[in-house]
Amino acid sequence: MTEYKFNTTPERSKLMSRIRGKDTQPEILLRKALWAEGLRYRVNVSKLPGKPDIVFRKYKLVVFIDGDFWHGYNWEEKKRRIKSNADYWIKKIERNMERDLENTAVLQEMGYTVLRFWEHQVKKDLHSCIFAVRSFIESSS
Numbered sequence: 001m002t003e004y005k006f007n008t009t010p011e012r013s014k015l016m017s018r019i020r021g022k023d024t025q026p027e028i029l030l031r032k033a034l035w036a037e038g039l040r041y042r043v044n045v046s047k048l049p050g051k052p053d054i055v056f057r058k059y060k061l062v063v064f065i066d067g068d069f070w071h072g073y074n075w076e077e078k079k080r081r082i083k084s085n086a087d088y089w090i091k092k093i094e095r096n097m098e099r100d101l102e103n104t105a106v107l108q109e110m111g112y113t114v115l116r117f118w119e120h121q122v123k124k125d126l127h128s129c130i131f132a133v134r135s136f137i138e139s140s141s
Contacts, residue, residue: 026065026122027053033130039137048112050103059140062107063133064100064116072097073118
């Protein structure tokens, strides 16, 4: 792997160190809402490709809550605005996007249905996310 020499400030370094890989605010928001709806699930199942955020094994349904930046929401516009360490970030995010597609394909081959929500969807329209999950489960029952 290429080693990068980062041009960064102490403030940026502190911010980046606080970014979480699991149990993010949008994940917790959706999980609590689904639980309140009476839907039971598992979280961060490491035996499945991509380690889905939420898994409904009984229904073969997995849910990912993708961070807008980390998973490339509106990527063509956003990548032009990256100023610091652009080579590193563009490669990293584009690889994340490829990996998302690969994991989705493998999960589908395993018989799972994959729902992906952007973090902004969960924050701004939680009810639509819950509706999508509930609709799938009800149609599978």
